[in-house]
Each structure stands twice: as C-alpha cells, then as structure tokens.
Amino acid sequence: MKTSSWDEFREFLKHDDWEEDRATGHDFFEKTLPDGEILRTHASHSGSKTMSPGRFKAILSDQLRLSEAEFWDVLRTRTPAPRPSPAPEPAPASLPLWLALALEREVGLTREQIDGLDADEARRRLDEARSRPRE
Numbered sequence: 001m002k003t004s005s006w007d008e009f010r011e012f013l014k015h016d017d018w019e020e021d022r023a024t025g026h027d028f029f030e031k032t033l034p035d036g037e038i039l040r041t042h043a044s045h046s047g048s049k050t051m052s053p054g055r056f057k058a059i060l061s062d063q064l065r066l067s068e069a070e071f072w073d074v075l076r077t078r079t080p081a082p083r084p085s086p087a088p089e090p091a092p093a094s095l096p097l098w099l100a101l102a103l104e105r106e107v108g109l110t111r112e113q114i115d116g117l118d119a120d121e122a123r124r125r126l127d128e129a130r131s132r133p134r135e
Contacts, residue, residue, distance in 0.1 A: 001068065003056040006046045012071060013043065016064075016080045033083050039065060095122050102126050 004012070010027075018029040018041070026042040033039065041063040051059070060066055066074075070081045094100075095114065099122055103109045107129045117125070 001053045001057070002072075003051045003053050004071070005048050005050045006044045007048055008075060009051070009059075010043050012074050013041070015074050015078045033065075039063060095119060099123070099126065106130065 013029050016031065018031045018039075021028040021030045021040070026044055028040065028042045031039045041059065057068075060068060060071060064071065066081050074081050095103075095117065099119075100111075100114050103114050103117075103122060103126055104111070107125055109125070114122070
C-alpha cells in the first residue's frame, strides 16, 4: 500500500473541499457531506514525512470515509471525491391492506385510485360507503 505524505494529505483536503476548523500543533479540518454528516480530521505539520500504512488506512476509513483509490483519484483529478447522495425520501406510508381491499370491494375504487389516497381520505370514503343504505 502506498501511503500519503502529510503534504499530499493537505493537498487532498484542499481538492476535496475540506474547511480548516482550527490550528494548534496540528491543523483540524471538517467536511459536511450531502446527508448532513460532518467528517473531521487533522493534519500534521510533518510535510514530506509519510504516514505509516496502518495510520493511513485508519484515516481513510474512519475520518475520510473513502477508499485508497478514491483518495488518490482526488489528488490526480484535483476534484472532490464523489460522495453518496442524500438518502432518498421515504416512500409515503401505504394504506393498511384491509383498508385497501375494502375500498376496492365495497367502494369500487381501482388500485390506482386507492394509491392516490391518504389514510384520512381513504377512511372517509369507506365510512361514507358503509353509511349508505343497502339496496
């Protein structure tokens, strides 16, 4: 495994759009992902000194949340690493099966019509159908 020097690591942070948070004996950086998660890392002032393979691997997985290949791609392309998109919005809650079946049988709605109803409207339509006098 090729490991990064601290200078290369700082170059990576610049191209991957990390923001410097504070500087002490190390410089601390943050990156907010599209899903709102905040990543944090720090960089030594050791310049051309390379990291040990264990440290580099730990930083990649725990702090940067990237693979080794993605790290080197950022340095090669000088563009931020593609990050996961925000989680898709949850699917709208579906009606309970008993309610959907009752709407189909008792009200005569199609599945497409039932899919367009929220729970309150579905109950209202079923209650209305059940309150009508039977023939």
